[in-house]
Amino acid sequence: EMQLVESGGGLVQPGRSLRLSCTTSGFTFGDNAMSWVRQAPGKGLEWVGFIRSKTYGGTTDYAASVKGRFTISRDDSKSIAYLQMNSLKTEDTATYYCIRGTWGGYWGRGTLVTVSS
Amino acid sequence: DVVMTQSPLSLPVTLGQPASISCRSSQSLVHSDGSTYLHWFQQRPGQSPRRLIYKVSNRDSGVPDRFSGSGSGTDFTLKISSVEAEDVGVYYCMQGTQWLYTFGQGTKLEIK
Numbered sequence: 594e595m596q597l598v599e600s601g602g603g604l605v606q607p608g609r610s611l612r613l614s615c616t617t618s619g620f621t622f623g624d625n626a627m628s629w630v631r632q633a634p635g636k637g638l639e640w641v642g643f644i645r646s647k648t649y650g651g652t653t654d655y656a657a658s659v660k661g662r663f664t665i666s667r668d669d670s671k672s673i674a675y676l677q678m679n680s681l682k683t684e685d686t687a688t689y690y691c692i693r694g695t696w697g698g699y700w701g702r703g704t705l706v707t708v709s710s
Numbered sequence: 711d712v713v714m715t716q717s718p719l720s721l722p723v724t725l726g727q728p729a730s731i732s733c734r735s736s737q738s739l740v741h742s743d744g745s746t747y748l749h750w751f752q753q754r755p756g757q758s759p760r761r762l763i764y765k766v767s768n769r770d771s772g773v774p775d776r777f778s779g780s781g782s783g784t785d786f787t788l789k790i791s792s793v794e795a796e797d798v799g800v801y802y803c804m805q806g807t808q809w810l811y812t813f814g815q816g817t818k819l820e821i822k
Contacts, residue, residue, distance in 0.1 A: 638751075638759065638802055638813040654809050690758060695806055697749055698770070700758040 595619035602704030613676040615691030622672035631687035716814035722822040729790040733803035747806035754799040
């Protein structure tokens, strides 16, 4: 059974950093791109970015709203994707979802990040 | 960025009646590889989004056949042939043709 489990969310002050993890099982992690999508409380869905598989260079793309502050990485040996979030702003408050691939076929349950003083 | 515009944003439907959601994109979603990366998602209250339809009209495994997707270019539709109580939630279209991938604003389906 395929599983994606996000962790690392919580309450953080503006300007601080947080790293989210997406621990996966049930599929060949290294063959897949991994994405992050977020949802502010009561709002719609917003792409954060994604990382390609090593086959496609392991490169990343980001939304303009997070570029330069957020970094997506992957550890294929552990089947984990990461979202490093620096210089956090109150508007980054959201539930962050990890997704297998870029077509949105498989989602985790999300982890809530609250940025507040 | 490609802007995705859904209508209506609120959709009250009587049980057993059909429902239709429109999704329009600000530019063509036909990729250079010939595919159209337009997908539909359902988000039930308190749950993660779940994909229903991928690449315009392909139903995901386990999705009831009362859900169907159609369209081309910039104009797409999700139809529910006969709404059931479990269909309550918010529906999103999403384009994956051009980065930055983008979602529509969401359509909230409720039972009348």
